[in-house]
Amino acid sequence: MQTLFEKSVAGKRGVTVAPPEVETYSFDESLLRTELDLPELAEVDTVRHYTALSKRAFGVDDGFYPLGSCTMKYNPKLNEEIAALPGFAQAHPLTRADKVQGSLAVIDTLNAYLAGITGMDAVTLQPCAGAHGEYTGLLVIDRYHKSRGDFKRTKVLVPDSAHGTNPASAAMAGFEVVSVKSDGDKGVDIEELKKAVGEDTAALMLTNPTTLGLFEKNILEIADIVHAAGGLMYYDGANLNAVMGVVRPGDMGFDVVHLNLHKTFSTPHGGGGPGSGPVGVKRALKPFLPTPAVVSTEKGLRYEKGKQSIGKVSAFYGNFGVYVKALAYIVTLGGKGLRASAETAVLNANYLRARINEFYPVGEQRYCMHEFVLSMKKLKDETGVTALDVAKALIDRGIHPPTMYFPLIVEEALMFEPTETESKENLDRAADALREIIQEAYTAPEKLHTSPHNAPVRRPDEVAAARNPVLRA
Amino acid sequence: MSDYLSITPAEREAMLGKIGVGDVSELYADIPATLLKKKVKLSEGRSQQETFRAMKALAARNKNYDSVFLGAGSYNHYIPSVVKSLASREEFLTAYTPYQAEMSQGILQSVFEYQTMICRLTGMDVANASHYSGATAAAEACIMCADKTPKVVTFDNVNPDTLDTLGTYLSARKIELIVLPAKGGLATELPESVGKAGAVYLESPNYYGLIENVSAVAESGKAHGAAVILGCNPLSLALFKTPRELGADVAVGDGQPFGMPLSFGGPYLGYIAVTKDRMRKLPGRIVGETTDADGRRAYVLTLQAREQHIRRERATSNICSNQAHCALTAAIYLAAMGPQGLKDVATVCASNAHYLASKLESVGAKRFYNGEFFHEFVTVTPFKAADILRALDARGILGGLALDEHRILWCCTEMNTKEDMDAVVETVEATYANFV
Missing domain, CATH: 3.40.640.10 (Type I PLP-dependent aspartate aminotransferase-like (Major domain))
Structure with missing residues (x-):
């Protein structure tokens, strides 16, 4: 498909702008640029271009999207309309607090809901994505230790099954990363943890349910070990969808939590963002949250600039337009709806897993949470068909592939997360598609090695893309 | 309560049967009982219509302005x-x-x-x-x-x-x-x-x-x-x-x-x-x-x-x-505006800002800095910035940002009409008259 630049025709005009009602101002020529090479298109050309692009994309509204760890649930239309209400969309962030009580109430109310859901005492909505939340939470932890005169805590423990953002965020926050071995399906290896933890431990970062889609059974013991050494427990909320309304990270022993509103709380992911990554903390860490906080006063809601705060982690108050959608979602579902969603997410994952088990071994017969990891190693050993081949073959059947080759501790991993909004019929269809692909692996593997065959393009040459980068037209 | 689920009770039963459990709670067997006993407070949800009404009421607690002269990192432009x-x-x-x-x-x-x-x-x-x-x-x-x-x-x-x-x-x-x-x-x-x-x-x-x-x-x-x-x-x-x-x-x-x-x-x-x-x-x-x-x-x-x-x-x-x-x-x-449209927007913003700056200067709100500017500028007045901004607010105009007691950072975009800008000038003039 042609690019915007190839479609450009010199002299074409898009949206016209009314001339100024006042005298046109001219800047000194020494300041001015001589060319502005942007595409020249009529409005209809722009419309056709982006409509064509949209047909070469695939969202949750198009079909099943079991991308593990990403919680691709349905994004309610209601929430889009609410975020676009002029009262919210036209509010300037620097307006005096007394004139934007609606926006401040959104922040205050959502903070309270998220604190309740996670079992935390205070929340900031400033972080713009999950990784940004991790970073913020770790800075808060660092500041907390230092405020107590404890300057030795330079290390953050991260299980080897963790998302890549965990160690990357710890490094960004100035910590040294210590990788802790996982004991397969059993989760964190307690003996390894005991060896790694010490008086230099700032925190342990943990995803629970784990990235294998299993609940960390020893969570209370793990929290005790870390706390006994003076470290804090950090909860990566990527997998909260399995347990929201059922159990709370705060009760599991976690001190700091980040959430992904674009996963768990249904805000659309927009092809890569914007997300929103609120951070919740226990009372002792509240003074260190990013500034400003929204507080209730006699005159109404106001901003408060905390003296011990880590400062700002982004402009203004983060991705307001995203978290207003999350608030609408929570208000609609209520606690009961959130719990029903979590339970159904777990039901759907276990059902799909049971269906797959009819024709391919799914591993140990322990119930998964909201997602499960399938190793395609057996298939690869027997047929040469890889997890990648299977993923690409799913594309030909109108299903977005699961997450591939993650977590790193499972060979030929495919991680399925169906989410609660998928129907039984869709899960059955996906299981049937997978059965068909696996049968084909034994009869005609060649076709799978070159799949997909029905997509706008076949497998792109990624090696060439990285070796000779073409990053702009 | 509303939710966005797509499974009937009969399907749920069939799915549980396939998994081999009688109830969803059995799937949470790995969670320590002490944790499950701690009940999470569960509120009732609402219908979509009720949510819309409640959220609209929140949005209505924000004041919407007819004209905005506040920028400082967040700019009010026309969105085609x-x-x-x-x-x-x-x-x-x-x-x-x-x-x-x-x-x-x-x-x-x-x-x-x-x-x-x-x-x-x-x-x-x-x-x-x-x-x-x-x-x-x-x-x-x-x-x-x-x-x-x-x-x-x-x-x-x-x-x-x-x-x-x-x-x-x-x-x-x-x-x-x-x-x-x-x-x-x-x-x-x-x-x-x-x-x-x-x-x-x-x-x-x-x-x-x-x-x-x-x-x-x-x-x-x-x-x-x-x-x-x-x-x-x-x-x-x-x-x-x-x-x-x-x-x-x-x-x-x-x-x-x-x-x-x-x-x-x-x-x-x-x-x-x-x-x-x-x-x-x-x-x-x-x-x-x-x-x-x-x-x-x-x-x-x-x-x-x-x-x-x-x-x-x-x-x-x-x-x-x-x-x-x-x-x-x-x-x-950018595709919709094209190079000419984009230049036109920038030119209107700059023209409006230079008009407003010179008019404000003529009524006693002098520019605090001398250099060339794009579409934002700072004024200083002998009277209080807060008084100007309050008077503008009463007219449905969101004034600039008070940098301190006497200085205001103004922004103009293509959204501001000459009438709006003249209203700002008039308000500053009136505030000055009260001060004198």
Whole structure:
């Protein structure tokens, strides 16, 4: 498909702008640029271009999207309309607090809901994505230790099954990363943890349910070990969808939590963002949250600039337009709806897993949470068909592939997360598609090695893309 | 209670049967009983109609203004209907990060085109797929450039939220941040005492709206061994010389003026663009062009060896989710406006601002700084800024930002009519009359 630049025709005009009602101002020529090479298109050309692009994309509204760890649930239309209400969309962030009580109430109310859901005492909505939340939470932890005169805590423990953002965020926050071995399906290896933890431990970062889609059974013991050494427990909320309304990270022993509103709380992911990554903390860490906080006063809601705060982690108050959608979602579902969603997410994952088990071994017969990891190693050993081949073959059947080759501790991993909004019929269809692909692996593997065959393009040459980068037209 | 589930009670029973359990609670067998006993407070939900009513009531507690003269990092521009209409197409809105290239060519191509337009605006070679905001883009650009010499120099005339974010990010990485005082509102050459530095960060137009002598600051920065990072409102680049022409190595800023509503401060769009030599140090996603197995043009996420999911703690950044949909919005905005439309918007903004500044001067609100400006400027009055802003508020006008007791930072865009501007002037004049 042609690019915007190839479609450009010199002299074409898009949206016209009314001339100024006042005298046109001219800047000194020494300041001015001589060319502005942007595409020249009529409005209809722009419309056709982006409509064509949209047909070469695939969202949750198009079909099943079991991308593990990403919680691709349905994004309610209601929430889009609410975020676009002029009262919210036209509010300037620097307006005096007394004139934007609606926006401040959104922040205050959502903070309270998220604190309740996670079992935390205070929340900031400033972080713009999950990784940004991790970073913020770790800075808060660092500041907390230092405020107590404890300057030795330079290390953050991260299980080897963790998302890549965990160690990357710890490094960004100035910590040294210590990788802790996982004991397969059993989760964190307690003996390894005991060896790694010490008086230099700032925190342990943990995803629970784990990235294998299993609940960390020893969570209370793990929290005790870390706390006994003076470290804090950090909860990566990527997998909260399995347990929201059922159990709370705060009760599991976690001190700091980040959430992904674009996963768990249904805000659309927009092809890569914007997300929103609120951070919740226990009372002792509240003074260190990013500034400003929204507080209730006699005159109404106001901003408060905390003296011990880590400062700002982004402009203004983060991705307001995203978290207003999350608030609408929570208000609609209520606690009961959130719990029903979590339970159904777990039901759907276990059902799909049971269906797959009819024709391919799914591993140990322990119930998964909201997602499960399938190793395609057996298939690869027997047929040469890889997890990648299977993923690409799913594309030909109108299903977005699961997450591939993650977590790193499972060979030929495919991680399925169906989410609660998928129907039984869709899960059955996906299981049937997978059965068909696996049968084909034994009869005609060649076709799978070159799949997909029905997509706008076949497998792109990624090696060439990285070796000779073409990053702009 | 409402939910968005799609399973009937009969199907639920069948599914539980297939799994081999009688109740969903059995699936939570791994969770310690002590945890399950702690009941989470569960409120009732609402119907969609009730939620809409409740949220609309919250929105109504925000005052909407007829005219806005407040900027300072968040700009009230006209958003053509075509931008909203195209950006809200569900295939764009409800997709995840384009990990599966074959299914995501539309999104990948839109990012590639966005990167191209950012490069052409800034004169740079490579742009990333977006960052959270102009503030975080500046912070990560500084970290990128200060990896060998952990010292960054900036000025107290950059956006205060950006400055605060720089402080947070740099101190975590143990990079020294030196904030030099501006002179007459403008950045200065670096004094000898600064010594060797990794980067110098300045903005033009700066927080006060003034256009900096970037070349002079850049030259002096380079004499200190520093990479030059220039923050720009990208709309100003419709008119002014590119950061590259002015000697910058890195261009950053916030793309909110390109089609994003004020939305109480976000989501906005951080952009980062660099010269080719820094390509492999950029934070975040980058889309590249390649070919598929049949030789057709195809787009992919590329140079991923920089990123957290490959490099973990040695990645150039921890960023994963970015502001992709905002980048899409900006690209559609730029395509819809075209070069002439964009120049026209910038020209109307500047013309309005210069008109308002001269009219305000004539009624006793003098400009506090002298230099050339784009569409923001600072006035000083003998009477209180708060009195002016209160009087404007009563007329449904959102005035500028009070910088202190007597100074106001004003912003004009193409949204302000002459009538609105004259109303501002009249109000200031009346406030002055009361003061005298």
